[in-house]
Amino acid sequence: MLRSFFMSFQKKAWKKYILFAAAACFLLSGGIWYVKEYTTVGNSVNGHEMPVCSVETDEKQAALTFETAWGDKKTGEILDILKEEKIRATFFVTAGWMREHPDLVGRMKAEGHDIGTMGVRHENLSEQTSAEIRAELQEAEHTAKEEGISMELFRPPYGRYSDTLIRTAAEEGFFTICWSIDSRDWKNYGKRSLIKEVVESEELRNGAIIRLNSEAKFTKGALKELIENIEEKSYEIVPVSEMILRDNYHMDVKGRQIPRMT
Template structure:
């Protein structure tokens, strides 16, 4: 009888353990999905980065992507980069982050979910008041490639209207949750007045590897160069502690921080096969074998 009870208890314990393990695995896959998308779409490969770490100089000869891509980075001859924070959970370090940004006179972009906006309306107002970009990160942080165009629009405009009511500002930048997108999402975002934004440098702060890891991952990243967009999270454990050194180190490398709204070309649909946005102008239109869609 005792022998039977042991096996019964052990079986229950094993089932419980397997269930917990499956939950952990599913969560890990979901979080890393967007990070892997960068490599899947072959964005900003090492071939595009010069040995000095700066992006390759502007060129009118590039291949436009046959599929609709978000903006991963920007083609610019200037050493300008953008720092961005996804705000989907947590708020303990937002004030510290804002104070460090103020200290170094750095303006960044915050991509906020509807839930975060509803939970921290005063912080949304503070971000706007201090001159940072307000970006849309969807209402419910869903994998939006699985949604219809109408559902995508609802996810976008729900947050848009909340932020406009709080700040009076019209957001124009959207980051897909998990980095997950398809043609429907990119097109719908454009119809709603948004440029879809990804990143080419991931701080990996969401993995909680520590301050030194964040600094090294960003500052020694093989994709770091002119026009890079850096991904961070305001709710990650070590981000605020790493921020000051991150800023000073990148400035020592000669980079200037600008918000994404000042880095991208808002009216250009010219995105090459590696996710790099190019300006839409007369020289580009003449030299490239495709029509510049925003050219009047």
């Protein structure tokens, strides 16, 4: 009888163990699913903030972005080409450059280009504190407002970013924008190399964001042909502001904005 009692007890204990293990597995898998979903809402991926590098869209669109922090001669000529080709692009400028070249800033605005900021002096902000970043962005925004410009786009200088940088920029009302295609024009490899980097990139697809530098040696000379090559692939070139998603999206590990299913 005693033996029967222990056997019955052991069976009940095993049943409880199995039920407990099953429940634990269910909760664990559910927990993992929840964390994965949560960390891909907005600009967070696996617990880290991501800049917008491209956009998932059915529209066959791409964006040309120009980093503009030094000089003015080639930037003016680039604006001439864009006007001639009826292209609206996105210029990321520093507050210092805006103060020195209000005429070019005025042209950018009048001709329908996006104007975003890279801060005040084009310095690496990725290791700065939230307070330092906030001061930098507020000064840049104040300078823009003096020129009658409202900004919502921020490109971290050198493409270097941190969780703190992206979060602080968002708190100040900025979308942090990097790129999916780097023309590498800053390496001065020549016109053909620049065009090839963009046109033959596997990242040239709907929602691509292309990085260029206004004052790089070969950018101005390559621009017209680059535009023609992109348009020959049936892409419409639009400003970043017309392509990005402002809500109801999540990000993948490459910084691609993806609309959330509703």
